[in-house]
Amino acid sequence: MTLSNVLIVSAIIFVIGLLGTISKKSTVLVIMSLELMFNAAALSFVAFSRFAPGGLLGVESASRVLSGQVMAIFIIAIGAAEAALALSLVIAIYREKSSIEITNSIDIKEA
Amino acid sequence: MTNNELIWIIFLLPLSSFLINGTLLTFTKFNTKSISGPLNVLTIGFSFLICLFILINGIGSSFDYQSGSFQWFSFGIFEITMGILLDPLTLIMITVVTGISFLIQIYSLAYMEHDEGYSRYFTYMALFTTSMLGLVFSKNLIQMFIFWELVGATSYLLIGFWFKKQSAIKAAKKAFLMTRIGDFGLIIGILLIAKQGSQYLDITQFYLAVQNGIFTTEILTLIGLLFVVGAIGKSAQFPLHNWLPDAMEGPTPVSALLHSATMVTAGVFLIARMFPLISAIEIVSSTVAYIGGFTLIFAATMALVSNDIKRVLAYSSISQLGYMFLALGSGAYGAAILHLFTHAWFKALLFLGAGSVGHAVHTFDMTKMGGLKDHMKYTYWTMMLAAISLIGIFPFSGFWSKDEVLLGASKDSNILFLMGLFGVILTGFYMTRMMLMTFFGDFKGGESGLEVKSLHESPKFMIYPMILLAVPSVLIGFIVSSPINLGGIDKHLMVSFLDHNKLVFPDYHHHEIKFNFMIAIVSSLLAISGIIIAIFTSRSNINFKFIRKILTNKYYLDYLYEEVITENLFYKRFIKLLDFFETNFIDKASHSLSSSIRWVSNKFAITQNGQLQIQSITFFLGLVIIISGYFSWLLLGGN
Numbered sequence: 146m147t148l149s150n151v152l153i154v155s156a157i158i159f160v161i162g163l164l165g166t167i168s169k170k171s172t173v174l175v176i177m178s179l180e181l182m183f184n185a186a187a188l189s190f191v192a193f194s195r196f197a198p199g200g201l202l203g204v205e206s207a208s209r210v211l212s213g214q215v216m217a218i219f220i221i222a223i224g225a226a227e228a229a230l231a232l233s234l235v236i237a238i239y240r241e242k243s244s245i246e247i248t249n250s251i252d253i254k255e256a
Numbered sequence: 257m258t259n260n261e262l263i264w265i266i267f268l269l270p271l272s273s274f275l276i277n278g279t280l281l282t283f284t285k286f287n288t289k290s291i292s293g294p295l296n297v298l299t300i301g302f303s304f305l306i307c308l309f310i311l312i313n314g315i316g317s318s319f320d321y322q323s324g325s326f327q328w329f330s331f332g333i334f335e336i337t338m339g340i341l342l343d344p345l346t347l348i349m350i351t352v353v354t355g356i357s358f359l360i361q362i363y364s365l366a367y368m369e370h371d372e373g374y375s376r377y378f379t380y381m382a383l384f385t386t387s388m389l390g391l392v393f394s395k396n397l398i399q400m401f402i403f404w405e406l407v408g409a410t411s412y413l414l415i416g417f418w419f420k421k422q423s424a425i426k427a428a429k430k431a432f433l434m435t436r437i438g439d440f441g442l443i444i445g446i447l448l449i450a451k452q453g454s455q456y457l458d459i460t461q462f463y464l465a466v467q468n469g470i471f472t473t474e475i476l477t478l479i480g481l482l483f484v485v486g487a488i489g490k491s492a493q494f495p496l497h498n499w500l501p502d503a504m505e506g507p508t509p510v511s512a513l514l515h516s517a518t519m520v521t522a523g524v525f526l527i528a529r530m531f532p533l534i535s536a537i538e539i540v541s542s543t544v545a546y547i548g549g550f551t552l553i554f555a556a557t558m559a560l561v562s563n564d565i566k567r568v569l570a571y572s573s574i575s576q577l578g579y580m581f582l583a584l585g586s587g588a589y590g591a592a593i594l595h596l597f598t599h600a601w602f603k604a605l606l607f608l609g610a611g612s613v614g615h616a617v618h619t620f621d622m623t624k625m626g627g628l629k630d631h632m633k634y635t636y637w638t639m640m641l642a643a644i645s646l647i648g649i650f651p652f653s654g655f656w657s658k659d660e661v662l663l664g665a666s667k668d669s670n671i672l673f674l675m676g677l678f679g680v681i682l683t684g685f686y687m688t689r690m691m692l693m694t695f696f697g698d699f700k701g702g703e704s705g706l707e708v709k710s711l712h713e714s715p716k717f718m719i720y721p722m723i724l725l726a727v728p729s730v731l732i733g734f735i736v737s738s739p740i741n742l743g744g745i746d747k748h749l750m751v752s753f754l755d756h757n758k759l760v761f762p763d764y765h766h767h768e769i770k771f772n773f774m775i776a777i778v779s780s781l782l783a784i785s786g787i788i789i790a791i792f793t794s795r796s797n798i799n800f801k802f803i804r805k806i807l808t809n810k811y812y813l814d815y816l817y818e819e820v821i822t823e824n825l826f827y828k829r830f831i832k833l834l835d836f837f838e839t840n841f842i843d844k845a846s847h848s849l850s851s852s853i854r855w856v857s858n859k860f861a862i863t864q865n866g867q868l869q870i871q872s873i874t875f876f877l878g879l880v881i882i883i884s885g886y887f888s889w890l891l892l893g894g895n
Contacts, residue, residue, distance in 0.1 A: 163876065167869045175869075247868055 151192035159185035172238065172245045176231045183224045187217040259310055260324050263340050266306050266350060267389050269299040270357075274382035281375050292378040293368075297361045300385055304354035310342075311351045315749065319344065321759050323460060325395050334454045339395035341459055344754045345528055348593060349392040349521075352600045356517045357385045359721040363608055364509045366717035367615065377417060377507065384410040388518055392525060397446045397457045400529075404442065407522060408435050408490070411514050415506040427502040434499040438489015442526075445482030448475065459529065463759055466532045473537065480533050480540035483526060484547070491523025491577045494551040498814050500574055501558075504566040504620075508611030511566060516573040516607055517600040524580040524596055531589055531760050545585025545668065549675035552578030554811075556682035560689070561807040565610045565620050568690045572646065573603060575679060579661050586672055588664020589760070590751030594737055595657040597750065602642040602654060602729035608722050609639035612714040613694060618704070622693040629695040631711035634719045636695050638726040643687045645729050647783045648680060650776070653733025660737060660751060662775050680779050684786020692794050739771035 158181055165178025194213020239245050277292045313319075325339020361381065368377050387406035394400035409432075416428030449456050452471060456462045465471060471479075487493070492500035503515045514520070527534055527544060534541050552575045559571035576599050583592035612635040613628060614620050629636040645652035648659070658680065666673040699711070713719065736750035746752065748771075755761060809815065863874060 167873050167876070 148192055148196040151196075152189055155185045155189040155192065158182075158188065170246050170248060172235045172247045173232075175247055176228065176235070179231075180224055180228065183220055183227075187220040190214075190216045190220070259322055259342055260340055262306050262310055263342060263350075263393055266303045266354065267386065267393070269303045270296075270382045270385040270389065273299040274379060274386055277375060277379040277382060281379055289374050292375040293361070293365045296378045296382050297358070297365065299382070300354055300358045300361055303385075303389075304351070304358045307347075307351045307354045311347050314344070314347050315753055319347070319753075319756075321757060323395055325458065328396075328399075334450075336398050336454065337396050337458055338399050339458075340393050341395040342393060343757050343759055345525070345593060345757070345760075346393045348597055348750070348754070349525060350389055352521075352597055353385065353388045353392065353518050356600055356604045356725075357381070357388075357513055359724055360509045360513045360604065360608070363512075363611070363718050363721040364507075366715040367509055367611055368507065369715075371507075373417065377414075380410055380413050380417070381510075381513070384414065384514060384519070388522070391522060395459055397449060397459065397462075400459075401443060401446055404486075404490070404522065404526075405439065407519055408432065408439065411435075411503070411519055414510040414514060415503045417506050417510065421505065424505040427499075427505040431499040431503045434496050435489045438486045438496055438523075441482045441484075441489070442486025445479045445486065448479050448482065460759060463532050466536055467762055476533060477537050477539055480530070480537050481543065483530050483533070484540060484544055487523035487526045487544075487581075488547060489523070490526070491520050491581070492574050493523070493547050493578060493581060494554055495813070497551065497555060497574050498810065498817065501562075501567045501570040501810075504564070504570050508566065508607060508614060511570070512604045512607030512611070515570065517604040520573060520577060521580070521596050521600065524577060524584065524592060527581065527584045528589060528593060531584070534584065535587055535589075541585050541587065543585070544581050545665075545672055548578045548581025548583075548585055549665075549672050550578070551575070552582060552679040553675060553682065554578075556679055556686060558807055558810055559686040560682065561804055563622050563693075565613065565622050565625075565690060565694060566607070567620075568622075568686060569603070569606050569610060572606075572683070572686065575683065576603065576646075579658065579676065579679065582672055582676060583661040583664045586665045586668030588661060588667070590754040591657070591660035591664045593754055594733075594750050595661050597736070598645075598653040598657040598728075598733045601725055601732060602645040605638060605642040605722060605725040605729050606646065608718070608725065609635050609642065612718055612722065615714050615718070616711055622690065624700050625694045626697040627695070627699040628711065632695075632713050634713060634722065638722045638729075639695075640691065641726050642729045643691050645733070647684045647687050647787065648779060649783060650780055651734050652730055653728070655776075655780070656733035656737040659772075659776050659779060662779055663772050666772075666775060677779060677782055680782045681786040681789070684783040685790045688787045688790035689794065692790065 162178045162181030162183075162185060165181065166175055169175050169178060190213040192213075194211065194216075197213075235245055273295050276295060280286055280291065321341070321343035323339060323341045325337040328336045328338040330336065361378070364377065364381065368374050371377065384407065387403045387410060390403035391400060391407055394403060412428050412432040415431050416424050418424045446457070449462065452465075452475070456465050466476065489496045492498075500515060500520065504511050506515070534544060555571045555574035555578060559568045559575065562568045562571060576595070580592045580595050580599075583589075583595060610620065612632065613625065616628070616632060616635075617625055619625075641652070645654040648654045662673065662676045662680075665676045738747055738749075741747050806812070863870065
């Protein structure tokens, strides 16, 4: 297992997330896709940290670098908060429009 | 107190009257009718007394000049000062202005009594007096220009005083716009001087610079001609003369004060103020002289046929101002100011008389008057004295000043002298005609078929100023310009007082002023012949139809200016050209610009449909383009 293998997985997840974000009609699915993109980013953080010199797989390192992992934990925390916020928005949109289709949700044109 | 402080008081008194009247009129509901008139009379009267005091002191001692100034503002080395220049010219001007203004305020008390705008009238009059005083004692040309414009503005306000009358509005506009042409010349002249250095805006400095030959002749000629343009506009000389007859739409005391005695003499004053410049350049001085000479005949001929008493007097004013220009142009500085001085009194009186006549018959049309001499004795006699004085019969005051003017002209050139002499005949003719039509013959019914019995003399407040004005109209010429030494009064007092000005004539040396009997006799005979011709033609029925038609149409100059130049040339042709340019170039360019922008934006507007996901695609594609661009740049070996 090398760094590039992990990064390829990360990139695939990110692109899946991106495609989901721009193609799904349901707001909940869009939010899930956003979570995917977050997690792809978190994955690449962890991978960089692990394979870095002085990382977990390093042989003789005395000082272990954990900053990538810490960042991933932050991302998970923020992702959780964001999910809570986004779901509440979804509920608000549903109350307003009786639908959670994202194409209906925002009107910037004048009626 | 020094003279400078006194001058400030002279200036501030009418100003305070203006401010008090104006404030009460504008900001309170208080009925100011009992205050405004008497306040004006008091303040201006007091100013007049101070002026007289300074003048008499000044003439008695060998008064030279006094000046004082302070810095007003500056940008770096460009510095504008304000100050007072008190020389014999200023002394005479302030006395004329305050003196005549004072008497006319008294007259106005009665004349304007039943007018709605009574207080407004006196407010304007106070402002006028203030600005005229400011104009004549300004030391700096910028300062002078401010008052020059203020005088023009008050003239506009007063001509259009009865603003409900369409003709008055039109006349006011005409006067303002035509004098504006002259003012434009003046301001360019002043700016040209300022370009040479801001210190030359100070009049005394400018005199020194001219006398020491600091400027080139070309620039001086240009400045001089521009100043002459300014003076022509203000003094209604040819070709900017036709606002003045129309200005008679204003109240008659206004015509007396502004449009004959003081405001229109501002042009003459300007030329006199710039006399070192004017006299130094031959072209400029002959321009002034020939404009004056031409105008004096030109205006007098129009006075020959006019049937409106005030218009006759207006043309007469233009003609007399022409005499002053003639004198200044031919180098007779003292004579011009002497004529200005004497003319102011009798012309103001003539106008007040015309107002008094109009008060009785409710019209200024002379064909509806006649036979008033038995009903309006005071008006008749005072006007008669003034008319004789204007015609220039010995020993009335007009005789002495006109004689000096003719003497000055004869020294310069024969043509100018003959022009002046011809003007004397015309003056005799039109004044006699005016008096005959107004006061002699049978009464022709006035405006609305008045009964002869209902004719009455004007109220006493109108009569007293006229009687007071009659005194200087008759005597002042002899006093200030007598050919012999009177007890305590030197001969040719005013001319030598004026010529004694070290500022204007630095290399002045005393010389004997001679009274020329030949000129006096010739001009008197011509004046009398003018009178006789007038009496003769009024009795016979000679009718020069063609000439009369030209003259009553004012040489078609009004037609030329209003119809041909303004209406046809300007509105129809020039504006059409501009209109064509605007629709075909400016409008088209802006239309095509806006429509192309609209086309482009319509193309882009499709993407702006509010779809969140399309926006995120755009965002992502943009990101891809930027990043791929960056990498391809790196791959191509950029750094």
